[in-house]
Amino acid sequence: MRKFGLFGSVLFAAALAVAGPAAAQGFNWRTQDGQTINLMFNNHPWSQAMRDMVADFTAKTGIKARIEIFNEEQFRARLTTLMQGGSADMDVYMSLTSREGAVFHRAGWYADLAPLMADKSLTMPDFNYEDFAASIRQASTFGKQIVALPINQEGPLFYWRKDIFERCKIAEPAALEDIPAAAAAIKACDANQGVWAARGIRGVTPYAMAGFIYNSGGSFATPDGKPGLSQPGSVRGLEMYSNLLKDYGPPGALNHTFTQVIELLGQGRIAMTHESSNEFANIVRFPNRANDLGVKVLPPGRDTKISKPVAIGWTVAISAHSKRQPAAWLFLQWATSREVQAKLVQAGVAPPRASVFEGEAFNAWAKELPIRRAWANALIEIGRTGTGVYQSPTDRIPEARDIIGGAMQAIVQGRATPAEAARAADADLAKLQ
Amino acid sequence: MLRTQTLPSYSDAVVSQTTEAAGVGGFTTVLAGNDFRWMAAPALLFAGAMIAFPFGYAVWLALSEVQLGSAPRFIGVGNFRRMLSDAEFWNGLYLTLLLYVVSLSFQLVIGTWLGLLLARFQTARGLVRTVMVSPFMLPPVVVGMMAIVILDPSFGIANWLLSKLGLPPALWLSNPDTVMFTIAALDTWQWTPFVALIVMGGYLSLPHDVFESAEMDGAHGWTRFRYVTLPLLGPTLITAAVLRSVDILRFFDIIYLTTQGGPGFSSTTLNILAYRRGFEFFELGYASAIMVTLSAIVFGSVLMFARLRRAAAW
Numbered sequence: 030m031r032k033f034g035l036f037g038s039v040l041f042a043a044a045l046a047v048a049g050p051a052a053a054q055g056f057n058w059r060t061q062d063g064q065t066i067n068l069m070f071n072n073h074p075w076s077q078a079m080r081d082m083v084a085d086f087t088a089k090t091g092i093k094a095r096i097e098i099f100n101e102e103q104f105r106a107r108l109t110t111l112m113q114g115g116s117a118d119m120d121v122y123m124s125l126t127s128r129e130g131a132v133f134h135r136a137g138w139y140a141d142l143a144p145l146m147a148d149k150s151l152t153m154p155d156f157n158y159e160d161f162a163a164s165i166r167q168a169s170t171f172g173k174q175i176v177a178l179p180i181n182q183e184g185p186l187f188y189w190r191k192d193i194f195e196r197c198k199i200a201e202p203a204a205l206e207d208i209p210a211a212a213a214a215i216k217a218c219d220a221n222q223g224v225w226a227a228r229g230i231r232g233v234t235p236y237a238m239a240g241f242i243y244n245s246g247g248s249f250a251t252p253d254g255k256p257g258l259s260q261p262g263s264v265r266g267l268e269m270y271s272n273l274l275k276d277y278g279p280p281g282a283l284n285h286t287f288t289q290v291i292e293l294l295g296q297g298r299i300a301m302t303h304e305s306s307n308e309f310a311n312i313v314r315f316p317n318r319a320n321d322l323g324v325k326v327l328p329p330g331r332d333t334k335i336s337k338p339v340a341i342g343w344t345v346a347i348s349a350h351s352k353r354q355p356a357a358w359l360f361l362q363w364a365t366s367r368e369v370q371a372k373l374v375q376a377g378v379a380p381p382r383a384s385v386f387e388g389e390a391f392n393a394w395a396k397e398l399p400i401r402r403a404w405a406n407a408l409i410e411i412g413r414t415g416t417g418v419y420q421s422p423t424d425r426i427p428e429a430r431d432i433i434g435g436a437m438q439a440i441v442q443g444r445a446t447p448a449e450a451a452r453a454a455d456a457d458l459a460k461l462q
Numbered sequence: 463m464l465r466t467q468t469l470p471s472y473s474d475a476v477v478s479q480t481t482e483a484a485g486v487g488g489f490t491t492v493l494a495g496n497d498f499r500w501m502a503a504p505a506l507l508f509a510g511a512m513i514a515f516p517f518g519y520a521v522w523l524a525l526s527e528v529q530l531g532s533a534p535r536f537i538g539v540g541n542f543r544r545m546l547s548d549a550e551f552w553n554g555l556y557l558t559l560l561l562y563v564v565s566l567s568f569q570l571v572i573g574t575w576l577g578l579l580l581a582r583f584q585t586a587r588g589l590v591r592t593v594m595v596s597p598f599m600l601p602p603v604v605v606g607m608m609a610i611v612i613l614d615p616s617f618g619i620a621n622w623l624l625s626k627l628g629l630p631p632a633l634w635l636s637n638p639d640t641v642m643f644t645i646a647a648l649d650t651w652q653w654t655p656f657v658a659l660i661v662m663g664g665y666l667s668l669p670h671d672v673f674e675s676a677e678m679d680g681a682h683g684w685t686r687f688r689y690v691t692l693p694l695l696g697p698t699l700i701t702a703a704v705l706r707s708v709d710i711l712r713f714f715d716i717i718y719l720t721t722q723g724g725p726g727f728s729s730t731t732l733n734i735l736a737y738r739r740g741f742e743f744f745e746l747g748y749a750s751a752i753m754v755t756l757s758a759i760v761f762g763s764v765l766m767f768a769r770l771r772r773a774a775a776w
Contacts, residue, residue, distance in 0.1 A: 102718065106741045113530060113746070132744055136531025223616070230722055232742070280615035281636025283725035289614070298616060428743045438726050442638065 056153050058363075061356035062091030066120040068360070069097045069111075071104040073343060074310060075180050076123065078376040079364065086363050092356050112138045112348065120351040121360055126177050127168040127341040127417035131424035139176035140347035145358045146175065153362055160382045161365075162412040165342035177344030178365045179381035181373075183307040184340040184411040185237045186404070187328065192321040193222060193300045201323065204331035205244045208301065209269060212277040215300050223299040224277035227270070229285045229441070231434030232427060234270075236339055237303050238437060239419035240327040242266030243337035249421045249433070256421035256458035258436060259451040262333070268447035271440035283438055294318070303327055306411070309404050310377025319400055326407050326414075340415020342381050379408045386412075423461040432457045517757070523750035530744050541751035551752065553727050554735040557642055558711065558756070561731060562763075564646040565653075565710050570703060572650065573657025574695070578687075580658060581665045594655035606719030609635070609648055613720075635720050638728035645717055645729060649710065657702045664698030665691070696774030704767045711760045732756045 070076035076098050083094045099107060104123070111119050112133075124133065133139055145151050146158060158166070158175075165179040187202070194201060194211070197218035202208050212224045228237045242249070247263030250256065257263055274282050279293060291308045293299045295315030313319040329336035345364060347357045363369060370380040371390040385391055386409055395401045420429035436454035439445040445453065524541055526534030545551045576594075583590060597605075612618050613634035621631040634644045668691075676690045714733040717723065723730035723738065730738075732752055740749030 102741075106737075109530075109741055109744065109746075132530060136529070138531060230724055231726075232722075280631070281633055284636050284721055293616065296617070425743065431738075431742075435726070438724070442726060444726075 056150060058090045058153075058359065061353075061359055064091075064353055064356040065093040065095065066351075066353050066356050066360060067095050067097070067118055068121040069099070069104070069108065069119050069123070071123045071343070072098050072100050073123070073181075074307070074376050075343065075373065075378045078373050078378060082369065082372065085369075086360060089363065090356075090359050092359060094360060112136070112350070115350050117348075117350045117352050119348050120353050120357040121345055121347055123180070124177050124344050124346045125341065126344050126346075127165075128426050128430075130168060130171065130176060131426065133346075134171045134174070134176055135424065138346075138349055139174070140349045140351065140354055140357075142175040142178065142347065142358070142361070143173060145354075151355060151358060153366070155367075156362060157384075160367075160384050162340065162342065162381050162383070164340045164412070164415050164417050165344070165381055168341065168417040169344050177346035178361050179342040179344050180365060180378075181307070182340065182342045182379045182381040182408060182412055183305055184338050184408075184415050185240060185303050186306045186309075186324050186326060186338075186407050186411075187301070187303050188294060188312065189301045189323050190297075190299075190321055191323045193219070202328050204328050205241065205269070206331045207328065209273060209277075212273060212301065216277065223279060223293065224301065225273050226279050226282065226285065226290045226293045226299045226302050227274055227304070228287065228290065229274060229278070229283035229438070231438060232431045233286050234434035234437050235419045235430045236305075236341075238267070238270045238433070239339045239416075240303065240337070241270040243416075244327060244330040244333060244335050245269065246330060246333040246335060249419065254422050254462075256455040256462075258421070258433060258458070259448065259455045264447050264451050267436060267451055268440065271437050271447065274437075275441045278441075283441060294322075306379055306404065306408055307377075309379075313398075313400065319398055322400055324400060324403050324407055326410050336414060338411045338415045339417070339419050340411040341417045381412075383412070421455075421458045421462070423458070425461045429458055429461055432461075520750045520757075521754055523747050524754045525751075526747045528746040528750075530746075534747065537747075541748045542755075544748065545751055545755065550727060550730065550735055551732075554730055554732040554752070557729065558731045558733070558759075560642055561646055561649075561713065562707070562710050564643065565649045565713075566703060566706055568646065568650045569654050569657050569706055570699060573654045573702065574661050574699065576654060576658035577661025578665060578691070580662045591659070594658060597652045598656045600652065602715035603719065605648065605652055606716045609716065609720050613644065635729075636725060638725050641721060641725065641729045645713075645720070648716055648720075649713060653706060653709070657706065660698060660702045660705075661695065664695055668694050693774070694776065696776070697771055700767050700771040700774055704764055704771075707763045707767065708760055711756065711763065 068079075070079065076096070080096050080098065083096060087093055108119075108122055124130065124139075126133075146156070161179045162182050165182060166175075169175060169177040169179065187208075189201070189211075191201075193215060197215055199211050199214045199218070200207070202211055215222060215224045228234045239249070242258075242263050243266070245262045245266035247260055247266045248257045249263070251260065258267065279285070279289075279299070287305055287308055290302050290304050291311055294302050294304070295312055295318055297315075297317070309324070312322065326336060326338050345361055347354055347361065351357055365382070367382060367385055367388070370378075370382055370385045371388055374380060374385070374391050374394055380386060380391070386405065391405070395405045420426055420433060423429050432454050436445075436450040439450040439453070440447050444450075523534055525536060525538060527537045527540070528534045580587070580590065580594070613620050615621055615631060615633050615636055618634075620634065624631055633640065635641050672690060672694065673686070676686050681690060712733060713731070714737065717729055717731060717734055718737065721729045723734040733756065736749045736752040736756070739745045739752065
């Protein structure tokens with residue numbers, strides 16, 4: 030017995046010596062069992078769903094996750110305060126890298142995910158980073174540093190009331206220029222029917238307006254990298270967006286953001302809008318909207334043939350100040366995994382992973398209603414052709430978008446012609462470069 | 463008595479009374495003799511930690527250029543110099559003062575009228591007071607959300623009511639020319655009852671024989687109000703004005719909720735401007751400079767009312 034024991038011990042030690050390095054290479058979800066991580070999220074369908082699903086993460090990893098969700102303004106204020114103070118209390122936070130990525134990266138607020146991804150002992154074998162939409166990956170990459178993982182994919186889409194178009198015998202807009210024509214026709218057909226709504230608050234407008242500028246042949250930058258809002262194509266797009274709001278928009282449109290726009294569309298008070306794909310689930314909750322709405326990518330310019338939609342995505346990042354980065358990394362992998370994203374679709378969160386779009390669960394869900402299929406097709410298209418850039422070249426992105434939205438407001442308020450507003454905006458944008 | 467006359471402030475009057483109550487060499491001597499001053503240390507420490515340090519830090523940031531993720535770099539009065547040539551700052555200052563003057567005037571005038579009415583109102587006084595308290599018990603978020611729903615030009619009940627009265631619809635918060643007056647009206651709706659309650663309390667504590675004498679001398683109605691009630695209510699009104707001044711000058715939540723400073727910059731008060739510069743555009747140094755300036759305005763208004771209070775004391 031003792032002989033066998035000695036032999037067994039030697040054999041066990043030998044086995045450990047051989048298998049040890051191999052075991053260290055293997056990925057294990059429970060390596061951080063017993064840890065607690067703190068997560069701070071912006072109020073979003075994704076974060077709401079996470080709160081319901083996070084128990085699955087704890088069951089899988091043994092890691093407890095404390096979630097705090099704030100409205101966007103409070104979220105940004107708290108995030109800035111915590112990070113500027115170098116607080117290690119928060120481990121994971123949501124970030125819109127297409128907006129604040131450059132500033133946060135320069136401030137050193139993001140942990141670099143590239144080394145974690147490269148470490149096979151820390152990263153699940155079927156993680157496949159290339160599965161995420163290219164435009165969102167690009168917005169989260171600075172040099173060789175990967176700062177965040179995408180959690181959704183979104184962009185503005187064109188929604189229109191098919192029943193009103195049919196009743197007024199108006200064809201579905203096939204070109205960008207058909208939208209103002211359709212608006213005029215609806216107004217002539219039914220004076221009591223609201224026609225158009227879109228974002229009017231300065232800083233949030235460029236997200237919805239960029240498609241008009243790009244498809245009109247414009248751009249936010251000149252070929253030599255200077256602000257380009259006063260280029261002819263840009264002015265055309267700026268003018269079309271502003272005039273739609275001025276001539277066919279609801280009263281008080283300049284104080285509107287997506288919440289008011291969605292309310293107006295959902296209640297049936299308007300016939301068309303260009304609003305976020307992210308609001309799809311909220312829109313179709315209104316009675317009849319799932320049946321009478323059409324949704325697609327903003328039509329291309331008639332002459333330019335250009336269709337360049339905006340495609341962005343919220344991401345999750347690990348705080349550079351976090352002392353629990355391995356546990357946080359496990360959360361990021363779980364939250365962005367195929368399995369979790371397939372479930373999130375049911376909550377109206379468009380998956381950033383191509384494989385989820387092609388998966389059975391997603392296709393079964395999309396088949397249930399024609400508008401879901403249309404929405405999914407539009408998302409696939411913006412994932413392929415979209416851009417996350419909708420301001421002139423600068424890393425002071427929020428300020429630049431504010432100036433661009435201000436140009437639109439000046440036109441709607443009649444304070445400037447489109448050309449004057451664009452020139453003034455370009456002068457201000459140049460100061461940010 | 464002499465001491466009370468030369469320094470007729472409330473705190474000194476209290477000290478004087480306390481000294482008299484303790485007898486010659488009373489309370490203050492006891493404190494000094496046994497050196498109990500150290501007992502004030504926790505309060506001083508608390509005040510230092512909670513007031514002086516944050517304000518001092520804000521001043522330091524205001525004198526610095528702050529890049530996210532790195533330590534502030536001292537630039538002297540650079541942020542203040544920038545402020546002087548910033549059209550958004552001057553616009554914000556004008557809007558802040560406009561809101562201050564309009565809101566405070568309305569709240570004091572309507573609050574005084576309402577307070578005097580309430581003081582004479584005998585029926586269901588408790589119920590009326592409870593109803594009056596309710597607006598300022600509401601969190602600003604609730605008031606802001608109510609305003610968004612009620613004043614929405616498309617589906618708000620305010621325009622529906624106007625249409626029922628045969629009046630044209632209004633843009634309320636969406637018209638650059640009227641937005642600040644709408645915001646002032648919201649603040650007035652919420653806080654006038656607060657002023658009214660202060661006025662009512664002040665009025666009920668006034669000596670009645672003065673009013674009886676005035677009546678006997680033939681002072682009625684407006685004359686009695688102008689020459690008797692209003693001067694006697696002076697210190698009460700100034701107290702209400704001080705409390706409301708501080709609040710109105712730092713008014714933020716409802717504006718941010720309802721307009722975010724728009725349309726255009728037509729409701730971008732200094733608070734909104736500082737918030738946007740600090741937390742949206744990450745210019746923490748410049749935002750601090752704006753807030754330090756606004757704090758100076760608040761202190762200035764409080765000092766002004768403190769002097770007025772001394773002048774109005776009776």
